Every structure is written in structure tokens, then in C-alpha cells.
Amino acid sequence: MLQTVSEWIWWDRLWLPMNVSWSDLADSDGRVYAKASQLFDVLPFALCLLLVRLLFERFVATPLANVWGVQDKVRLPAEHNPVLENYFCSTNGLMPPLQADVLALCKKTSWTERKVQLWFRRRRNQGRAGLRKRFCEASWRCAFYFCAFFGGVIALHDKPWVYDLREVWAGFPKQSLLPSQYWYYFSEMGFYLSLVFRLTFDVKRKDFNEQVIHHIATLTLLSFSWISNYIRIGTLVMVVHDSADILLEGAKVLNYAKWNKVANGVFVVFTALFMLTRLVIFPFWLIHCTWVYPLELYAPFFGYYFFNVMLMVLQVLHLYWAVLISRMLFKSLFRKLEGDDRSDEEEEDDSDPPKDINHISNNNKPNHINGSGARGRATGH
Template sequence: MVSPRMLQTAYDYFWWHRLWLPKNLTWADLEDQDGRVYAKASDLYISIPLAFVFLIVRYIFEIYVASPFAKVLGVKDKVKLRAAHNPVLETFYKSCSKHPKQGVLENLSRSSKFTVRQVERWFRRRRNQDRPSLQKKFREASWRFTYYLLAFIAGMAVLADKPWFQDLREVWKEFPKQTMLPSQYWYYMISLGFYWSLLFRVAFDVKRKDFQEQIIHHVATIVLISFSWCANYIRVGTLVLVIHDASDFFLESAKMFNYAGWKETCNNLFVVFAFVFIITRIIIFPFWILHCTWVYPVEIYPPFFGYYFFNVMLWVLQCLHIFWAYLILGMAHKFLTGKLEQDERSDKDETDIPDEDEEEPTKNGLVNGHSLQNNNHHKAE
């Protein structure tokens, strides 16, 4: 059993000043004094209530703003044929696999008293039932678009008049004895609350091929924001935040118009997104921000654990940027060659697959069934 003394010892080691602060500095040096106000770890607690506020605001937004807007743009859910009730197939679907192999299909056929073809059709329809609707995806995209746009505007307002926005060496001037500004406090706490809300909702939102990468991104972002706050890396932290918000609202708007069927508008917005993403995440972030955090600090003080920890986490983000850039460039290549059929990180099992009998022409020459969905967009955080 863990004793209170052991917990206290672990706590003391975790917050040992030699880990997180430059040499010859202690946490006492970052206590409020002489009119200076410094960031404190206890400030981070407000981000959890803010996350739940975001969840509530998002719920209201999706009902009263996103849903009506979806109707204005003509976003309509496709009618999906429901799978017939069958306890045997339903149990297998939920507990074993959504994609049974041929040998299993034959066993299920015998136990369910369906033909093999009927079993295959049942699983196709059942998978289609679980796929997220266009309106659900539109609501999620419109919520993220609204946040990222407002966050980018707020970030630019916070940074535009700051000297370190023009000269990155100013980031480390008098570090870490840099007083905290109210605008920085709210920009940080609101951003952290938003990423907590994304993490809380990630299991319920539309799942994409890069689901695991998204979780890594959210966790790395939360750790980075929290650590940079506690160690007073606030100046560079605000720069990292605004860079990440710069391209995301273009992507989310492209998704929105894609779900509405406005393909040309979606394609144009995707091109803008790809350009801004490459500029901010593949050029500015590594060659300006990472250079600023890796090179400039050691000109002032010897490297320490916090210095390495902060840079490693930033490189984790950069690896994700490269991963997403690879997907974006792959999409751009397919887009230019006319081979683009689906978003490289689209929803898992997203495409509605028509039943075989629904693909056959009816007597009047019409074709029933669901068409393949073209998702000309990509998400990067």
C-alpha cells in the first residue's frame, strides 16, 4: 500500500527545481513579487471545468447552430436500409467481428438459417447502420471550424504587439522570470480546456484512420501546454498554439462544404489548407520554433532536463506533422492526377457500400443504392 510519505516523496522529486528550471534557480524565484505575476501549476485546474463548459457549449452549438446551418447548405443524410433482426448475427457482430471471413460466413449461415449471400448482405447493412451520418460529421466539423477560427484570431490579437512575435530571441529574454499577462492566462487556459474536451469526446466522435495519432496528438498537446505553463515557457507556448490554429479552420471549412456536396468550394479550401499547413507545420514550426527552443536557450544557460523534455515533446508533434503532411501530399497527388476517391484519413468504414441487389437497375432504368462518398479533405492537429 502506498503511504502518504511515499506520495509526498514522489511529489517532491517530480517538482525538484533542478529538473524543470535552469541552474541556480528554484521555484521560490518564480513566486509573485515586485509586481510580477508568474504562472502556477494550480492555475491548470481551471482547464477541467472549462473542458466541461466546452462540451456543454458544443452540445448547444451543434443543435441550434450547426444543424440549421447544415440544412441551409443542403446536407442530407442518406437513407440506410436496416439489417433484419437476427440475434445470432447481432451477437457475432458485436462480440466477434464486423467483417466475418468466408468460413465463418458459412457457419453463420447454418446457425442463422440465412443463405451465405443473405448473411453477407446483413453484415453490409449492419455496418452501414453504424457509420456516422453526414449531419453528424458536419456538426463536428462546424464546431471545430468555429473554435479554430476564433482561437487563431484571439492568438494573433494576443501576440501581434509582443516583441517576441517579431524577434524570437525575445522569447528567452530574462527567462524564466517573465511576468504572466492576463491575455496569456486566458489564451492558455481556454486552449487547454478545449484540448481536454477533444480528448473526453474522442471515443464518441467520428473515428478516422489516424485515430491513434489523434489521441497521441491530444495527449502530447495537453502535456506540452501544461508543462510550458508550469515552467514559464509561456511566450513560446503561445507561438506554438497560434501556429497550430492557423491552418485547421481551413480544413474544417473544407469538410463542411464537402459534406454539403459543394465539391469545387471544398477543393479550393483544401488547396488553401494544404498550402498553409505546409508553410506553418513543415517550414515555420521546425525552422523557426524548434530552432528557437533548441538553439537559443543554451546561449543563456546550460541544458537541463526540462529543456530536453520540452524539445522532445515538440519533436513528437513534428513527427505527427510529417505523418499528416505525407497524407496531404498523397491526396494532392491524387487530386492533381484525378485519382482521388476518398480522404486518406477518412472515417473508418466510412464509405457506404451498396447491397448487391440494390446496384441492379430497376424496371424504370434507375439505380438504387448509395453512392461512394468523395471526401476531399484532411485533418491535421
């Protein structure tokens, strides 16, 4: 049974053009091809990057945060209250309680409505990531995207298919594997797998589901392109994506460090580059290259459709993030920013007049330092 399933999964007609079989992609005459078994290498790459990230955040990002004075806001703990705690746990504490629930809780606790609302604000803040954690995460992603992008440029700058996209398909799928392609591919795959491993530990945002879809689609796309030797177009897709991500994460770092004017400028440049790479180059150059040019050489097959559908999934995510980015750019230029459209982890003002909260003296000025601003609102992967 398993053998039959395996034969169907690896059936030549599914993944390769007509008159091409997996045996044609066996190493011979000094030519080396990508192999499915090499995909197991992505796990040690991911674990290695997790270790590098740990060292980077501890010995680079944290000292940098100290130099730039990036500090977490002092949070006041929520007063112990079993009734409110049970309600908070039953609703996962993700959103403020409904007005009707607040009134019901007021009756059960004999607290004022304002005091109940303040309790929930403080209770939500207790489990939220601090500014330094956000700073370290953004610093790590910025550093990786920077290295990955320029590593990709170095690996691709002398390749003919960078300047003539029809060369992407020259001799396909019998295109030998280059060492630079191996390291570039598995560094990227290891990075996205490491992000999957860290999803439940990193700062959670409102587009969490979209992030999961993005990471899974990216890993699926890279894995398939590796197996079926779509490596040339795969490297181009990665370079195009990494270019804008450097600026996004860099803008976040600057924003957390209170370099607001510089961060605003970087975010504007990021927006322009994002729109150019994700809404122009990616669909009209790269997807056009994968939809049109292959048909000049061979008839369409399942792998052809599968690869292009996965690219379209990424493009839908690009459109979703483009809308968010446009909204944030508008707010940053024409309106006062009041939080992060994406973040579920935004710091909330937990102060209130003393007369309503047991005479606790707090500052009533709204605080938006914890990831506020346009820079913290979109990933653009």
C-alpha cells in the same frame, strides 16, 4: 513517502535552469507568474466549451445544415439474424469478415455469400455517424479554430518575440504572465480536454490512436510549458497550428454541403499552408528556437530535453498526417475519390441486385457523400 515523491517531482533542477528556483517565480513587486495550481482551471474551461459546443451545434450548425440541405442518407436496417449478430459482436464489427468466415457463416445461416456480405455492410452502417453529425462536428471545430487563431493574433501582434525569436528567452524563466496569455492558453487547453472527453462520442477515424496521442501530447506540452513558464513559445506553437486547421475544417463543412469545387480549392490551400506551417515553420523556426537559443543562456536540464522531446512527438505526427494529406491531394486532383483514408465511419453502399436480396429494390450507384473526399481525411492538429 508521498512528501519525498513530491519533492523529487518538483525538484528545481528538473524543471528550471541552474541557479533558478520555484521561489524565484513567486509573485512580487507587481509581477505575476504562472502557477501550477492554475492548471485546475482547465476543467471548468473544458466543461464550458462542451456547453458552448452543444449550443453551437444545436442553434447554429444544425440550422445551417438545414439551409444547405445537408441530410443523412436513408439506411436500410440489417435483417435480424442471431448467428451473424454474434459474430459481429465478437469482432466489434470494425472490419468486413474474412472470406473464410463468410463461407462458414453461409453454411450456418443457409444464406448466399452476397447476402451475408450485404448484411454486414448494413449492420456496420447502423452504428455509424450520419452526415449531419459530421457537419456539426466540423462546423464547431472550424468556428473554434477561427476564434482561437485570430484571438492569438490579436494577443501576439505587438509582442517583440513574434518578430525576433531570441526575445522568447529574454529574462527566462522570470517572465511575468499577461492576462491575454492566460485566456489564450486555457481556452486552447480546455478545447483539447473537451476533445478527449468526446473521443468515444465523436466520429471515429482510422487514426484514432494518433488522435489520442496528439491530444495527450498537446495537453502535456501545454501543461509543462505553463508550469515552467515556456509560455511565450507555447503561444507561438498554438497560433502556427490553428492557422491551417481553420481551412481543413472549413473544407470539410463545404464538402458536406456539396460545395465540391470550393471545398477542393480550400483543401489545396490548406495543404500548402499545412506543409508550410507544420513542415517548415514549426521544425525550422520554433523547434530550432527551443533547441538552440536556450543554450546561449544556460546549460541544458531535464525540462529542456522534456519540452523538446514533446515537440518532436508532435512533429512525427505532422509527418504522418503530411503523407496522408499528400495522398489525398493526389487523389483529389488526378483520380476519382473512393472514400476517406482516415475514416472508420464511412458510409458503405448497402444496395444489391434484387434477385440476391429477397427482391429488395435498391440503387446500386456507390454513395460517397458521408464524409468522402479529401476534406474528411486528415486533422492536421
